[in-house]
Amino acid sequence: MDLEMQPARRFIGRAYAEASASENGSYQEVWQDWVDQDRFKVLDDMSGKQQRSILIVFSPYGSKIYWIGNIFPADTEVPKGYQHYDLPEATAAHVEKPSSIMMTGYPVNMAIQQGATAIDMAGFPLPEYIGQTSTPYYIEDYTMQGDAVKSVAYTIYEGADRDYGYDDVE
Numbered sequence: 001m002d003l004e005m006q007p008a009r010r011f012i013g014r015a016y017a018e019a020s021a022s023e024n025g026s027y028q029e030v031w032q033d034w035v036d037q038d039r040f041k042v043l044d045d046m047s048g049k050q051q052r053s054i055l056i057v058f059s060p061y062g063s064k065i066y067w068i069g070n071i072f073p074a075d076t077e078v079p080k081g082y083q084h085y086d087l088p089e090a091t092a093a094h095v096e097k098p099s100s101i102m103m104t105g106y107p108v109n110m111a112i113q114q115g116a117t118a119i120d121m122a123g124f125p126l127p128e129y130i131g132q133t134s135t136p137y138y139i140e141d142y143t144m145q146g147d148a149v150k151s152v153a154y155t156i157y158e159g160a161d162r163d164y165g166y167d168d169v170e
Contacts, residue, residue: 003091013069025107043070050144058131090135093124099152115154135159
């Protein structure tokens with residue numbers, strides 16, 4: 001399959017370091033905090049729809065930053081109390097499929113593998129080391145109806161390889 005051009009977009013939410021993950025490697029407690037604090041309401045009101053999105057920004061040295069929030073057009077104003085990450089226009093592999101669960105209670109690496117497998121099975125190429133590309137981004141975007149998950153969209157950005165990263169460390 002051919003890669004798709006993704007427009008420049010803005011991810012609005014909050015960023016979490018790997019130290020925020022639970023013992024099993026998931027961010028379930030952070031997600032529960034979002035639900036308990038009703039943090040999605042502001043984003044749902046802004047977008048006019050119920051979306052629950054994850055953005056993972058990979059480092060070339062093996063670490064990652066985990067974002068919770070939602071995806072908006074690039075010029076969207078960021079509400080007070082939220083952070084943003086601007087995603088560039090870039091090519092990406094993108095697959096949508098029906099789903100009834102969110103992978104937020106599973107270890108992050110397992111959830112990423114689920115998305116990468118769906119993209120690979122759709123015939124898209126995958127980067128060897130996503131953190132060593134010029135666009136090191138992975139997105140899971142869940143469409144909700146009330147409290148029920150209706151579908152998930154997986155996106156892996158496909159950027160040019162960088163010539164540095166954790167495989168350089170001996």
